[in-house]
Amino acid sequence: xxxxxxxxxxxxxxxxxxQEGNVLFNEWDPNAEYAWDTGxxxxxxLAELKEGRLVGVHCRECRRTVIPPRNFCEWCFRPMDExxxxxxxxxxxxxxxxxxxxxxxxxxxxxxxxxxDIDGTQPAxxxxxxxxxxxxxxxxxxxxxxxxxxxxxxxxGSILDIxxxxxx
Amino acid sequence: MSMRKVAVVGAGMTKFVRRAQxxxxxxxxxxxxxxxDYCDLSLDQxxxxxxxxxxxxxxxxxxxxxxxxxxxGGWRKPYTRCYVGGGTxxxxxxxxxxxxxxxxxxxxxxxxxxxxxxxxxxxxxxxLTIFDHTTERPLGPNLLWIFAMEMNRYMHTYGLKxxxxxxxxxxNKRNAADHPCSLLxxxxxxxxxxxxxxxxxxxxQRLDVSPVTxxxxxxxxxxEHVARRISDNPVWIEGVGWxxxxxxxxxxxxxxxxxxxxxxxxxxxxxxxTEPRKQIHIAEPxxxxxYKELHHLEGLLLFDRGKAPEATALGITxxxxxxxxxxxxxxxGVGNPIAAAGLMKVAELFxxxxxxxxxxxxxxxxxxxxxxxxxxxxxxxxxxxMGV
Numbered sequence: 001x002x003x004x005x006x007x008x009x010x011x012x013x014x015x016x017x018x019q020e021g022n023v024l025f026n027e028w029d030p031n032a033e034y035a036w037d038t039g040x041x042x043x044x045x046l047a048e049l050k051e052g053r054l055v056g057v058h059c060r061e062c063r064r065t066v067i068p069p070r071n072f073c074e075w076c077f078r079p080m081d082e083x084x085x086x087x088x089x090x091x092x093x094x095x096x097x098x099x100x101x102x103x104x105x106x107x108x109x110x111x112x113x114x115x116x117d118i119d120g121t122q123p124a125x126x127x128x129x130x131x132x133x134x135x136x137x138x139x140x141x142x143x144x145x146x147x148x149x150x151x152x153x154x155x156x157g158s159i160l161d162i163x164x165x166x167x168x
Numbered sequence: 169m170s171m172r173k174v175a176v177v178g179a180g181m182t183k184f185v186r187r188a189q190x191x192x193x194x195x196x197x198x199x200x201x202x203x204x205d206y207c208d209l210s211l212d213q214x215x216x217x218x219x220x221x222x223x224x225x226x227x228x229x230x231x232x233x234x235x236x237x238x239x240x241g242g243w244r245k246p247y248t249r250c251y252v253g254g255g256t257x258x259x260x261x262x263x264x265x266x267x268x269x270x271x272x273x274x275x276x277x278x279x280x281x282x283x284x285x286x287x288x289x290x291x292x293x294x295x296l297t298i299f300d301h302t303t304e305r306p307l308g309p310n311l312l313w314i315f316a317m318e319m320n321r322y323m324h325t326y327g328l329k330x331x332x333x334x335x336x337x338x339x340n341k342r343n344a345a346d347h348p349c350s351l352l353x354x355x356x357x358x359x360x361x362x363x364x365x366x367x368x369x370x371x372x373q374r375l376d377v378s379p380v381t382x383x384x385x386x387x388x389x390x391x392e393h394v395a396r397r398i399s400d401n402p403v404w405i406e407g408v409g410w411x412x413x414x415x416x417x418x419x420x421x422x423x424x425x426x427x428x429x430x431x432x433x434x435x436x437x438x439x440x441x442t443e444p445r446k447q448i449h450i451a452e453p454x455x456x457x458x459y460k461e462l463h464h465l466e467g468l469l470l471f472d473r474g475k476a477p478e479a480t481a482l483g484i485t486x487x488x489x490x491x492x493x494x495x496x497x498x499x500x501g502v503g504n505p506i507a508a509a510g511l512m513k514v515a516e517l518f519x520x521x522x523x524x525x526x527x528x529x530x531x532x533x534x535x536x537x538x539x540x541x542x543x544x545x546x547x548x549x550x551x552x553x554m555g556v
Binding site: 003004005008009010011012013023027028030034036038042045046066068070074093094095096097099100101102103104106110111113114115125126127128129130141158159160 | 296313
């Protein structure tokens, strides 16, 4: 190249180019709506959430209990052997204090997403959920947490039936 | 295996910019034309074309590969588009490599393009669909979450401080100041600048992240008998590897990219590399975030687990260090037009190994380099080893 080439193509459009109307563009607002079937394993997962329970699956061949549930073991490639009701407690594996929305608007108070290793899984594996009822500065990896459920009448069979996890 | 030797004989790229006036097709054409001119070939001499580009949803164009095909010289030729997320930029030349190594074609044009700016208000809107639609998306995730959580786990596991990681951003943005196509090159940036930049999703701050970018890069691959005829100094593709880990990302150990190690071992085996720390002279690991360079250097077996930050602090990964890492300036400095960014790393090895990298030239006549990219739901590793 780069030693051999003096001028590279590509024109950098600046904000002023748009304000001054120097460039033209058009826009499109897509109407993209979807309805996802939950499938066998996640369907049961959501049904158990509605009952206020976390459910995982056990593979005897691989000697592991995992969550979220799946109806086949992707390691030994055979059906999972049994459903296992797990406690709604766990350990913070990792987390973030997020001060921006997806489109980069700043937030005054951080959202606290976390991977929570669920008690009773083997080897320990987690799910993603939110932490709350905790001072952001106090959140630590290794912290023990427990699910805070929506009232029974408000549950819909959704991951949001757990409002968040809070420190035990 | 009876595979033919394959060389890179030409490379071209556009400037990497936040928003380009050119369309994706026009960017693809510019990079492709430069790559062909580099080795004095015309399009009719090219046997097949491989295009790499990220999700259709960035552009709002169904079958984006077909849409971009004329810009990359693909019409009326055997043409394929490949896509493995962020890993695409290094997978595309692998895809081209097996077209030529197999004996099916002698000359292959590999083009990677990305125009992220079209997606409004922010391309994160298209990226968000990587999260599981039933078990994760109802939580209202932000793409930064997944990286911030992986970075936090990496820091926690090895007891690292934020400064240990931010040094990567300083190094790469400084390196990029010498790249004529760079978007964020800055010769004067300091560790304090990175540490004081706004917190987005702790521990990720503004200057830990690569920018939204438009750009294109192209390479010409040739079978050995053709490469020796048309080039005095071909750069050989000595090894390739790719590997995919589970999409149950919350079930995976986030502190170490095992899939990168698997891909690296595949590429090193093919290249006959038994001691990568001695036999690799330049590394261009994927650095969309500063911690990812460190993570990937460890996955590439170039440093012990958790030790890449220390090597960075000691200057080992500087352009004039024992193992120059991202002498191009990487994604953090040159920019991150997803697929094009990965191919930029392979193009950088081409220029570096030929001694044509100008102000960015690594001293000591490097003979072998490795480039790597990463993507999908943070679980694909693509690796290429090149040498002269």
